[in-house]
Amino acid sequence: MITVKQLHYCINDRPILNNINHVFERGQFYALAGPNGSGKSTLLKCLCGIERHHTGEVWLNGQPLAEYAHRDRARMQTYVPQQSHAGFDFSARQFVMMGRYPYQGTFAAVTAADRELCHRTMSLTDTLHLAEQSVLTLSGGEYQRVVIARALMQQTPLIYLDEPFSQLDLFHQSAMLHLFRELCVTQGTTVVCVLHDFNQILAYADRVVLLSNGAIVAHGEPYQTLTPKVIEQVYRVKTRWASTGADALPGLLPAMPVTDTIGALEKQAEAVGAK
Numbered sequence: 001m002i003t004v005k006q007l008h009y010c011i012n013d014r015p016i017l018n019n020i021n022h023v024f025e026r027g028q029f030y031a032l033a034g035p036n037g038s039g040k041s042t043l044l045k046c047l048c049g050i051e052r053h054h055t056g057e058v059w060l061n062g063q064p065l066a067e068y069a070h071r072d073r074a075r076m077q078t079y080v081p082q083q084s085h086a087g088f089d090f091s092a093r094q095f096v097m098m099g100r101y102p103y104q105g106t107f108a109a110v111t112a113a114d115r116e117l118c119h120r121t122m123s124l125t126d127t128l129h130l131a132e133q134s135v136l137t138l139s140g141g142e143y144q145r146v147v148i149a150r151a152l153m154q155q156t157p158l159i160y161l162d163e164p165f166s167q168l169d170l171f172h173q174s175a176m177l178h179l180f181r182e183l184c185v186t187q188g189t190t191v192v193c194v195l196h197d198f199n200q201i202l203a204y205a206d207r208v209v210l211l212s213n214g215a216i217v218a219h220g221e222p223y224q225t226l227t228p229k230v231i232e233q234v235y236r237v238k239t240r241w242a243s244t245g246a247d248a249l250p251g252l253l254p255a256m257p258v259t260d261t262i263g264a265l266e267k268q269a270e271a272v273g274a275k
Contacts, residue, residue, distance in 0.1 A: 001026045001158065001190050002047060009042055009214075017054070018043050018214045024149055025190040026157070027032035029185040031222070034211035040194045041082060041162050047192065048079045048160045060158075067149070074102035078151040082166070082194075085248065086135040092146045093131040095120055099153025117153060124179055125149040126172065128230040140167040148176060159183070161193040177204045198226055198239070198252045210234060215224055 007020035024030055024047075032040045037091040045051035049065050055084045058065045060076060068076070078099075084093065099121075100114050122128040125145045130135060134145060144167045151159065159180070163234060165173045181204050183189040194200050201208050202222045210218040212234045218225050229240045231252070 002060040002192075004058075004255060005057040005059070007043075007046060007054055007058065009039075009046060009051070009054040016074070016214050017046065018054070020216060022172060022209060022216060022219065024190060024192060026190050027184055028190055028206040029184045029204060030190070030192045031205035031208045032211065033192045033196070033198075033201060033208055033226075038211040039214040040211055044079070044160050044162050044192065044194060048077055049073060069086060071102050074154065074156075076156055076158065078154040078156045079160040080147055080151050080164045081160040084147055086143070089134050089136055091132050092127060092135055092138065093118060093122070094155055094196065095135050095146055096149045098126070099150040102154060117155075121149045121152045125152070126175065141169060141172060144168060144178070145172065157188065158190045159192070161191065163194050163196070165195075173200070176187065180204075201226065202251060228252070229257070 002024035004022045004024075005018050007017055008015070009017040020043060024037045032043065034040050042051060046054050047069075047202050049058070052066070056124045060068065060073075065073070075238070076148065090098075097110060097114065097118050100110070100117075104110075122131060127142070127145050127149050130138060130142055130146065135146060138146065144164065148164060165176055168176065177200060180189075180191050180193070184191055184206070193205075195205070205222050207220065208218075208222045209216055210223050210230070217234060218230055228241070231237060231239050240255040241250040243250045
């Protein structure tokens with residue numbers, strides 16, 4: 001569905017992405033993982049066409065992404081940013097309804113089908129009780145779920161998510177991950193999601209793409225890719241497999257004591273200061 005060829009991106013001659021080559025297939029949940037500053041958010045913006053000042057190619061369904069008209073692209077893909085601001089005093093329902101923009105004319109009226117879809121989408125994201133509230137009055141987690149609801153209103157076969165659950169409580173993180181996983185399984189949706197939690201990746205992702213210093217250093221099925229050895233090489237943190245029961249899949253737990261982690265950071269700071 002998405003093909004990336006020899007993608008490079010720089011800011012003031014500083015490389016952010018270096019020779020990215022990958023294929024994202026239909027109906028799969030992809031997790032983008034990597035340390036802070038490894039290029040995950042920039043890659044996501046390049047994939048969806050927000051960031052165009054790169055070299056290399058991004059193809060969507062066998063056609064260069066740049067050749068799609070804006071409205072056609074909005075019917076194919078949606079993007080939930082890491083941070084966003086409403087800006088105006090819309091109700092949550094009005095804000096979510098904006099996701100129907102790619103299918104409406106400039107002065108088109110909201111249809112009964114649009115209203116029904118909005119009701120269902122807000123129910124799925126547990127935002128229906130917020131429908132008449134101003135988005136300016138919502139908590140961070142409530143607003144994040146409203147943004148997710150607006151994205152789902154576009155009904156696109158491709159969804160890009162940049163740390164979309166960072167402000168959600170444990171219940172809503174699990175609920176939203178289940179929701180996107182179900183879209184992959186039941187509707188063939190492709191989801192590309194930036195995640196930091198290894199155990200969420202292990203539980204929900206079909207594939208993981210691991211970045212470090214702007215390059216893909218590993219990719220594949222999560223249990224084969226996110227090994228303690230690879231994690232230590234990329235994150236400088238020791239981990240170990242741990243199981244909660246005979247029938248449960250193992251998860252990853254930190255194995256390095258906190259004091260060792262702090263010591264490693266202090267040594268790094270000393271090395272930087274000595275240059």
